[in-house]
Amino acid sequence: MDPLPLRARLFVVAVAVLAAPLPVIAFVEGRGQFDVVDFVALGLLIVFTDSIGARGSRDMVKIALSSVVASACLPLVGGWGSIVLASATAVAYDRQPAVKRVFNTAQMILAATAGAASFTLLGGAAIGPESFPYLIVPFMAALAMHCLVNGMLVAGIVHLHQGVPMRVVFQGTMAGSLSGYFGYGLFGLLLAVMWDADGAGVGPASALLLLVPLFVARWAYAQYAEEQQAYDRTVRALMTAVETKDLYTRGHSERVSAGSVLIARAIGMREDRVCSLRYAGMLHDVGKLGVPTRVLQKSGRLTEGEFAAIQRHPMQGHEIVREIEFLDEAMAGIMHHHERIDGMGYPMGLAGEDIPEFARVIAVADAFDSMTTTRSYRGARTIEEAIVELRRCAGTQFDPAFVEAMIEAVETQGWSPEVTPLFESPVDEALDEPAHRFDHDDPTHADSVARGGAL
């Protein structure tokens, strides 16, 4: 962790000073109101869930584990008791730096106090025969307050530490943890019902039972995250393998993917569509594998038949990825990425708005990357030259809106054309073929393809 700026340190001190007396007051006030065995068992449980929680990512189930126990304290040991128990966070085993530990404990105490206050004010009490359904109301209110105070304090420290606007952090935390708090927080109520002697009377052993579904949920979230990452890496590695066919397109797929995302963000595309577009960009040239190597690597003029073979690659790409269900919209992007706004492109000769949005985005990113990387027959053009060329072709070949979005994004965020490839090609001898002179992605060449003539 970077050294905290002074303001952030002061904030931590203020929060700690505010929180420190609370458990003491609560202990004095609440003494004798709660069962000692329950109290100790809950304390141990808080330490345990906090310790395992800290190792995982900040997924919602992590938040859930400790908040389930924390919220179960309310009906079990009352408001005062739960404030005292919140301080157990301090001894959680999680190798945090001292500042962080102090802050976390302090904010847990404050959040617990807010939760306990709203629980008590709304008439929340221990579980009895007449508790339900009314007890659900103060319980939910306590969850909400707990969540709110926690979110605000976290937003405060992140803002002071990293300069991120408070509102952004707050919204981020809330979006990520609301369902965790309310959904899994309800397990806290169930834990209390199971545990309480006036409830099902299972006692501390009920924690074992309740943690099973929680752990399984946690496992599923972890698996999902892991698999998602594995998937990404697999697609990247396989596309790199596809690119080993041609030394000069190495890293192309990944850069087109990145470029497409730049455009999508600039025009404010919805996040799930951006994700789909990212894969579309990655896979847009997968159909080139269907073009005979002989044609791809030919150094002389191409015959009409050979042109036709090259023009088939978007269709073949579509053919390959057709079975990947979630790529839905991405498929259209792959199939039509060589269409032109003026209708002179291939494979269908669509024009203007008839061309799927993904395809229009990819076309721009594709051409831009093709121009700014080294090809056998020419060196890389500068970004400025490429921008001029893109502007020249806007309206005929490209959608002008996306051209401007790309240019704006490149000018503000920069562009690094030579992305390090994921790995070095294992066989270079296969690539020592004469370099080709025809580049189907280059707009200057694309023009000649559109006109249907040989080079």
Place this chain on the structure above:
Amino acid sequence: MSRPRARFEDPGTTGTVVVVASGCLLALVAVMVTASPGGFVDVQIAVAFAAFIALGELVRITLPGGRDAAPISTAGALAYALLLRWPGEDVDHGALQVVSVTVVAMLVGVAPHVVGGRAPSLESMSRRLLAVGFAALLFRGTELAEFVGGLRGAALALVMVCFVLATLVVDAVLAAAVQAGAAGAPFRAVLRNELQVQVGIGSAIGTTGALIALAASIMGVWALPVFVVPLLLTQFAFRRYATIRQTSLQTIRALSRVTELGGYTEAGHSRRVSVLALAVGRELGMSDADLRDLEYAALMHDIGQLSLAEPIPGGATVVAAPGDQRRIAGLGAEVIRQTGVLDQVATIVDLQAEPYRRAHQIDRAEVPLASRIIKAVNAYDDLVGESTETGRRLEALERLRLGMAYEYDPTVVDSLSKAVDRISRLGA
């Protein structure tokens, strides 16, 4: 799901028939008994649980690995089977009422799926009904009921968990029996796979069932909505996990065809090799996780050919020189290893060209089973291709047998010929 599953679904096997028939019989008897005068008690509680079960059936999911499941419905049905008390009263519905309520609720919940053309398999529904019936009969219908009725608190929870565990085992055994019959796999291996599934989501379903039953004794009907929220969240996580697994597999399948479009291999080769390899792997009792690696490796076993300047004629690696075969395997493994997450798969692909008996490398560990399977299946498909001629099939198997004990693992060739036999019979 309309997608062809790389799994041999043979609806005619005895196991499936027995399970479905017993399920239907149980449902029929239960409904008849419950519908008779005085057979239906505590209507409100029954309706509440029926709603819960129906909802669970409505939001059914496909688990990672392709198993059909309706966790919330199962948990609800188990809870109803284990329910002894309600605030202020004892609950004394009989075991057959549990079965009737469950079956009616399941049918209601499944109806929209049937209308939408996504009917779940009759076998999985029957199996779940049988498991619930088992729990209900054991818990409510036997002498045990009296003993259990006197329990409270932790002791009751413990007994409930034991019942739930027993139910899960019954469910796993039924599932394994059906599958073993269908795939020709050894029962023990399939049972192990099924039990592994139960350890994960099964234990969550089971404990949740017990928890609902206990909580409902205090909270009454309110236990159901309070439980359903976290359960839906968890199920959502499983759904996302299953989806990404499915997407991964679809992507690898799609990309495995890249070598075909590039003219490196014959059309459909990777797909056929993966289907056949899976059949052999299943017959040899491989675990679910190993089968998944095997499928990936089989799909990508020729990816190394992409690095070749000149395609091998017909893409048949079996006719290439052993040195070349190994080089291609190594190149493919290199590509797969770059993903950083498929190391197992890379190793399998790497060693696919190694002969079964490697006299020159006595000190090296054995070639993995998956590699041996891919080696034999790949050779078989190179020789037979899309042909369905019996003569060609037998000729190819004969050629593999000649290479047995040196090139090919005899047990693998054995299973392969059985699998080929079964598939050709299914196709006929």
